[in-house]
Amino acid sequence: MRGFPAALVLLVLAPCAHGAGTAQSLVATTAEEQGLWQRVAEEQAALDRSGFVLEEPELEDYLQAVVARLATADGLAEDDFSVKLVRDPTLNAFAYPNGRLYIHTGLLARMLNEAQLASVLAHEMTHATHKHALKSQRSLKTKTGILQAISLSAPVAGDFSPLIDLLGVYGTAAAVSGYSKGLETEADEVGWQRMRKCGYDTGEAPVVFRVLMADLSEHARKEPFFFGTHPKLADREKNFARLNAADKKHTGGEKGEERFAQATRRVLLINGELEMRAGRHDAARDQLWRYRVADPSSVRVRWLIGENERVAGAQGDPAEARKLLEEALAMDETFAPAHRSLGILLYRAGELAAAAPHLRRFLDLDRTAHDRAYIEAYLEKCEPTPPPAPPAPAS
Amino acid sequence: MRTHASSRSARTGVLTLGLAALLLAGCATVEPTWVTDSATPQTAKKIGVTASVPEGWARFTPDKDLVMTKDGFLLQTIRITRRDYGSKIENTDRTITQGMEDQEAAQLLLDAFAADQSRHNLQIVSNTPATIDGRPGFRIEVTYKTPEGLTIHETAYVALVDDSYVIARYTAPDRHYHEMHSGAFEKVVEGMKIGPMPGKKG
Ligand SMILES: [Zn+2]
DSSP: OOTTHHHHHHHHHHOOOSSSSOOOOOOSSSSHHHHHHHHHHHHHHHHHHTTTOOOOOOHHHHHHHHHHHHHHHHHHGEEEOOOEEOSSSSOOEETTSSSSEEHHHHHTTTOOOOHHHHHHHHHHHHHHHHHHHHHHHHTTTTTTHHHHHHHHHHHOTTSSSSSSSSOOOSHHHHHHOOOOOOHHHHHHHHHHHHHHHEEEEEEEEHHHHHHHHHHHHTTOOOOOSSSSSSHHHHHHHHHHHHHHHHHOOOOOOOOOOHHHHHHHHHHHHHHHHHHHTTTTHHHHHHHHHHHHHTTTOOHHHHHHHHHHHHHHHHGGGHHHHHHHHHHHHHHHOOOOHHHHHHHHHHHHHTTTHHHHHHHHHHHHHHTTTHHHHHHHHHHHHHHOOOOOOOOOOOO | OOOOOOGOOOSSSSSOHHHHHHEEEHHHOOOOOOOOEEESSSETTTTEEEEEOOOOOOEEEEESSSSSSSOOOTTOEEEEEETTOOOOHHHHHHHOOTTTTTHHHHHHHHHHTOOTSSSEEEEEEEEEEEEEEEEEEEEEEEEOOTTTTTTEEEEEEEEEEEEEEEEEEEEEETTTTHHHHHHHHHHHHHEEEEEOOOOOOO
C-alpha cells in the first residue's frame, strides 16, 4: 500500500485513555514458561521464514498501531506486542504467549472497520497477557490431553499432502486452533474491556462474528481454524452480545471505518487472488471489486477480476472476463499475465486467430513462465508452423 | 483437517520406517509386509494400476495404493494413487474435472501446493504436459521446505484417464537423495499400466 500516511498511524494511537503508572510487561517467569517461550520462538521463526508471512511494512504499521492503542489503554507495554499478516484466505488469527500475533489475510479481508479488527486483536492479546498457552499446556499433560493431541496430529492422508511430513505432535497448537471454552470466554471478556477502554464501538464485536458466520454458511464452507468454525464464532458472538447488553452506559464509540478501509485495502487485492486460486470465486469477486473501487487505476485488479471470471468455469462470466482483460491490456500492453489469460480464454473459445497474438506476446514478455510448454503447444495449434523451407543450395 | 505449519513443533525426530509405514497405511491391525520382487509388476487391485518395484526398493502392503521406498519413507517415497474427478483438492475448494485441460489441472495443483502451509517457500522447478501410459496428463516438479527446514524435492505425474485420474509422486530430500533415485521413479512411471478404475462401469 503506497503512500499510507504516517499521520494515520498516529491517529489510531491518539484517543486512548492511558493507564497510569508503569506499563505491565509480558514476562516468562518460571522455567516451564521459559521453555514454552523458547519453543514458540522456534515455531515463529519457521513461520516467519515460510513465505506465508507478508512483508507489507505500511500495513504492519497500521496493525501495530491498533495493538499499541489497545495495549496502552490497559497499561500494557505496547512493545511487547507485534502483529504479522499471514497470506492465507482461511479465517484465523492467533497469538503466541510472547505477544506475537498473527492474522490471516482471509480474516482481515472480511472485516469492515477498525473496531471489528480491534475486537479480534484484543481477544488474541488476552491469550498472551493471561498466559493461556501455559495453562493449556498444563492441562494437555493429563492423559486425555495427550491422547487428544495425538489424534489431532494424525497424518494428513490426502493424495497431495507432503509425503515426508507425517508426524507432528502439537506443541502450542492451541495458539492456532483455540483454547478451552473457559479461556476463550476470558479472552472475550478482557478483550471487550480493552476495546471499550480505547473508545472503540463494542457493538462491532458481535457484528464481525456474525459476518464471519454468514460467510461460512453462505458458502457451506468447512475450515480448519478457530475463527473458521461455526460454533466457535457463535460463542464469540454470544459473549460479546451479552457483554454489550450488560453495558447500560454504552453509547456508540469509534468504528474507524475509513481509516481501516484506507489502511487495509491492499489486503483485498492480495487475498482476492488467494480466494481465486482456492476456487472461492464469489469471495474473490467480492474482494477484488472492493479493491477496484478503492484503486480505480489498478491494472492488476482488472486482470485478477477477469482471470477469476475465466477460471470460475460454470460460476464465471467469460464475457466479463474478456472485457476486463482487454481493459487491463488497454491500460498496460506489457502486462504479461493478462495476455496469458486472454490468450487462453480465446483459445478455448475456439478463436484461434485472435488467441495467437496474445499467447505469443505472453511468451515474449515472460521468458521464465513455468507453463511455457503448454502455451507453446496452444500456439502451435493456433498458427501451425509452415513446412520448413528447402535447404539453400550449397555454394 | 489441515494443521497449521507452526503447530508442528515438538517433533520426535527421525521417523522409523515401520512407524511411517503404519501411518501411511492408516491401519494398525494388519501386519505390514514388504514386497521386494522387482521382476514381477505389482498391481494395486483397488486402483487398477500396475507398476514395477525398482531394484533394491520395496513395495509396502497392504495398501490400496502403490507405495514404495528404498531406504525408508523419509529418504524417498514413490506413491501412486487414483482419484475420482470432482473430488476436492486439499487446501482449496477446487476439483479436477473430467475433460479439464492439462494446463489448467496442473495450475490447480500448483496453486494447492502453494496454499499448503506445510510446504514452505514452494518453488516451481518445471511444469510440462506429459503422456502417461498413452494418456494425456502433466508432470510438475517442485521444491519446498518442511516446517523443520528440510528441503524436499517432489515430482508428480498426473494422468487424466477417462474415468478418474492417476497420480504418481516421488518425494525425497533435495539434491543427494532426490537425484540419486529420480531415474528409478521415471522408470516406474514409464512402465506404469493404467487399467479401468475397479468398480466403475466403463
Ligand atoms: Zn481465542
